[in-house]
Amino acid sequence: xxxxxxxxxxxxxxxxxxxxxxxxxxxxxxxxxxxxxxxxxxxxxxxxxxxxxxxxxxxxxxxxxxxxxxxxxxxxxxxxxxxxxxxxxxxxxxxxxxxxxxxxxxxxxxxxxxxxxxxxxxxxxxxxxxxxxxxxxxxxxxxxxxxxxxxxxxxxxxxxxxxxxxxxxxxxxxxxxxxxxxx
Numbered sequence: 001x002x003x004x005x006x007x008x009x010x011x012x013x014x015x016x017x018x019x020x021x022x023x024x025x026x027x028x029x030x031x032x033x034x035x036x037x038x039x040x041x042x043x044x045x046x047x048x049x050x051x052x053x054x055x056x057x058x059x060x061x062x063x064x065x066x067x068x069x070x071x072x073x074x075x076x077x078x079x080x081x082x083x084x085x086x087x088x089x090x091x092x093x094x095x096x097x098x099x100x101x102x103x104x105x106x107x108x109x110x111x112x113x114x115x116x117x118x119x120x121x122x123x124x125x126x127x128x129x130x131x132x133x134x135x136x137x138x139x140x141x142x143x144x145x146x147x148x149x150x151x152x153x154x155x156x157x158x159x160x161x162x163x164x165x166x167x168x169x170x171x172x173x174x175x176x177x178x179x180x181x182x183x
Contacts, residue, residue, distance in 0.1 A: 004098070005098075006098050006101035006105065007105055008102075009098065015176075016176040016177065017032050019176060020176065023172065024169060033130065033163055033164035033165075033169050033172075033173045034162065034163055035101075035104070035161070035173070035177075036096070036162060037096045037161045038100050038104060038158065038159065038160050039093070040064070040065055040092065040156055040158050041072070041090060041092035041093070041159075042057045042060070042061060042092070042139070042154055042156045042157075043089065043157075044057045044089060044090055044154065045081065045089060046152075047088060052151060053152055053154075054089075054090075056150075056151035056152065057069075057091045058071060061093050061156070063144045064103075064144055065099070066099055067093050067099055068093075070093070071091055072088070072089065072092050073089070074087045074088075074089050104177060107158070108177065109178065111136075115136075118180075120181055120183065121179060121180060122181075126170060127167075129165075129167075130164030130167060131160065131161050132170060132171075132174060132179075134157070134158050134160075135155060136157075136158065138155065140153060162174075
């Protein structure tokens with residue numbers, strides 16, 4: 001029996017890695033940047049008053065990513081927001097391996113083109129160490145979400161962690177994966 005390999009993983013090994021090796025002038029294949037993990041999280045501030053919203057966020061993230069989401073707790077108490085340390089105020093998923101490649105494939109090829117008035121992603125989301133963050137305002141751009149079962153439209157943050165040393169290397173990697181950066 002042959003094991004399943006995601007489409008983007010196969011494309012990376014056969015096409016993207018050799019192209020990056022030539023373009024960026026590396027001397028070793030170990031220098032080629034790789035996506036390590038993708039972290040998807042939703043902050044649900046209204047969960048303090050309505051616990052159903054937090055459960056709905058966990059369900060939505062689980063459907064979108066294909067992996068069980070966990071509830072996150074506040075680390076600090078913030079009086080202005082009526083938040084106490086330990087309150088559950090969000091949900092997150094860390095994706096690695098094949099699930100990560102599948103999610104990235106769906107994000108780039110299915111979800112982002114469904115964004116209303118989409119003109120590309122701003123390239124300002126790089127952190128200086130080769131990691132990229134982007135925010136999505138509606139979870140309904142993912143086809144896994146059923147419109148009728150939505151409790152509340154909410155956004156999410158997606159962090160793509162790479163082992164690239166510079167932002168230019170990470171930008172080259174993500175561009176090869178098909179990330180539609182704004183010109």
